[in-house]
Amino acid sequence: MTKSKKHSDNERVPLTFDSIGAEEKEAAIKVLETGFYTMGKEVGAFEELFAAFTGAQHCVMVNSGSSANLLLVASYLHGLNREGLLSPGDEVLVPALLWPTTLWPIVQLGLKPVLVDVSPETMSIDINDARSKLSAKTKAIFLIHVLGIPANMEAM
Numbered sequence: 001m002t003k004s005k006k007h008s009d010n011e012r013v014p015l016t017f018d019s020i021g022a023e024e025k026e027a028a029i030k031v032l033e034t035g036f037y038t039m040g041k042e043v044g045a046f047e048e049l050f051a052a053f054t055g056a057q058h059c060v061m062v063n064s065g066s067s068a069n070l071l072l073v074a075s076y077l078h079g080l081n082r083e084g085l086l087s088p089g090d091e092v093l094v095p096a097l098l099w100p101t102t103l104w105p106i107v108q109l110g111l112k113p114v115l116v117d118v119s120p121e122t123m124s125i126d127i128n129d130a131r132s133k134l135s136a137k138t139k140a141i142f143l144i145h146v147l148g149i150p151a152n153m154e155a156m
């Protein structure tokens with residue numbers, strides 16, 4: 001893996017930089033050569049390793065963050081051991097700075113998104129605005145750690 005670059009205080013920090021090095025390119029070519037692009041051996045191995053890394057019982061690799069969001073919300077309504085934690089009509093607080101695919105699974109599955117302002121420090125949900133949006137129907141908060149900046153988990 002390519003090492004992240006160090007920056008001095010007055011140097012501009014780029015929003016993003018290429019983090020794909022020779023090792024990743026070699027691994028990608030190896031996978032392409034197997035002919036299995038989605039559900040091959042490497043994906044299975046990754047799922048197991050990632051589950052162990054996070055301490056989860058299972059891990060399911062998906063094609064995108066958008067699909068992950070849809071599965072996440074659906075699992076709270078319909079499946080896995082989280083079934084029934086959410087019911088249609090429940091309110092879910094979402095940050096005003098979001099991906100369309102943070103919002104749409106909530107709408108698609110019959111829940112009600114409630115937009116919450118974001119804090120300029122974290123770019124994630126503002127705790128005071130979140131408090132003001134709570135209602136008897138609030139059942140979940142969809143947190144996003146924008147650009148890797150951690151949301152205020154303690155306050156949350």
Ligand SMILES: Cc1ncc(COP(=O)(O)O)c(C=O)c1O
Nearest residue numbers: 064065066067069099101102144
């Ligand atoms: C919370 C969240 N939702 C949705 C997305 C969109 O992911 P994708 O473009 O892979 O569908 C991202 C991407 O980083 C994300 O972090």
